[in-house]
Amino acid sequence: MSVHVENVRRVTTRRLQEMKIRGEKISMLTAYDYTMAGIVDQAGVDVILVGDSASNVMCGNTTTLPITLDQMIFMGKAVARATQRALVVVDMPFGSYQGNPEGAIASAIRIMKESHCDCVKMEGGEEVIDSVRRIISAGIPVMGHLGLMPQSINKYGSYTVRATGDEEAEKLIRDARLLEEAGCFAIVLEKIPAELAKLVTEQLSIPTIGIGAGGDTDGQVLVLHDMLGLNCGFSPRFLRRYANLNAVMNEAIKHYVSDVKSCDFPNDQECY
Numbered sequence: 001m002s003v004h005v006e007n008v009r010r011v012t013t014r015r016l017q018e019m020k021i022r023g024e025k026i027s028m029l030t031a032y033d034y035t036m037a038g039i040v041d042q043a044g045v046d047v048i049l050v051g052d053s054a055s056n057v058m059c060g061n062t063t064t065l066p067i068t069l070d071q072m073i074f075m076g077k078a079v080a081r082a083t084q085r086a087l088v089v090v091d092m093p094f095g096s097y098q099g100n101p102e103g104a105i106a107s108a109i110r111i112m113k114e115s116h117c118d119c120v121k122m123e124g125g126e127e128v129i130d131s132v133r134r135i136i137s138a139g140i141p142v143m144g145h146l147g148l149m150p151q152s153i154n155k156y157g158s159y160t161v162r163a164t165g166d167e168e169a170e171k172l173i174r175d176a177r178l179l180e181e182a183g184c185f186a187i188v189l190e191k192i193p194a195e196l197a198k199l200v201t202e203q204l205s206i207p208t209i210g211i212g213a214g215g216d217t218d219g220q221v222l223v224l225h226d227m228l229g230l231n232c233g234f235s236p237r238f239l240r241r242y243a244n245l246n247a248v249m250n251e252a253i254k255h256y257v258s259d260v261k262s263c264d265f266p267n268d269q270e271c272y
């Protein structure tokens with residue numbers, strides 16, 4: 001029996017490495033469901049992140065902490081089904097890897113087995129390095145995440161720019177090196193000074209993907225709902241809005257309501 005495989009060259013961790021070497025920027029966006037992931041993939045985005053930002057934009061929570069492993073796997077499955085070209089990364093949610101390497105590897109294996117995605121992302125450096133090593137040793141590619149780490153919001157107390165002082169900047173550089181040595185294939189750098197992100201990017205041989213980290217990282221990532229203007233209550237300096245879908249959808253839905261109320265919808269052609 002043969003399996004039909006679409007004729008598309010999939011993005012792999014190796015291809016991201018090649019992109020860094022030849023200076024081609026990497027594009028990454030989040031997606032959490034089948035329909036949106038299909039649109040993102042067909043538009044040519046290199047990496048799709050099933051981010052735990054779903055906790056905010058999909059579930060309405062004020063932090064990323066409440067989202068569960070089961071919920072991440074549910075969304076990962078839908079995104080993987082829709083994606084033909086992009087590399088699909090699933091965020092390991094808060095509580096699924098911070099305990100110990102045994103718990104972490106069990107969570108990562110569940111994500112890979114049940115979602116059919118390509119790899120996982122974890123926040124943190126030295127604190128989680130044993131778990132990162134354990135997961136990579138099982139053949140699961142890991143993307144690191146340093147700088148602003150939303151899963152640690154209760155430790156920081158705010159979502160302001162990280163690593164502006166020497167001590168935190170030095171720790172970030174050490175953590176980035178540790179993650180590279182452990183075998184991570186890329187690192188997200190969130191909300192740190194552009195100069196620091198540039199330095200880390202130059203020092204590492206693996207790609208860095210920035211969000212609010214300036215233009216010198218090897219790639220950029222944004223939350224899909226933010227860049228499409230679906231939620232209007234979030235406007236950090238780093239966010240560029242490429243559309244105002246909130247207004248477009250609002251207009252369309254108001255039009256529909258009005259058509260229903262006035263008995264304009266459905267018309268004769270729309271009936272059987």
Ligand code: KIV
Pocket residue numbers: 030049050051052053054091188190211221222223
């Ligand atoms: O969860 C997420 O969307 C993320 C990005 C902000 C990088 O981690």
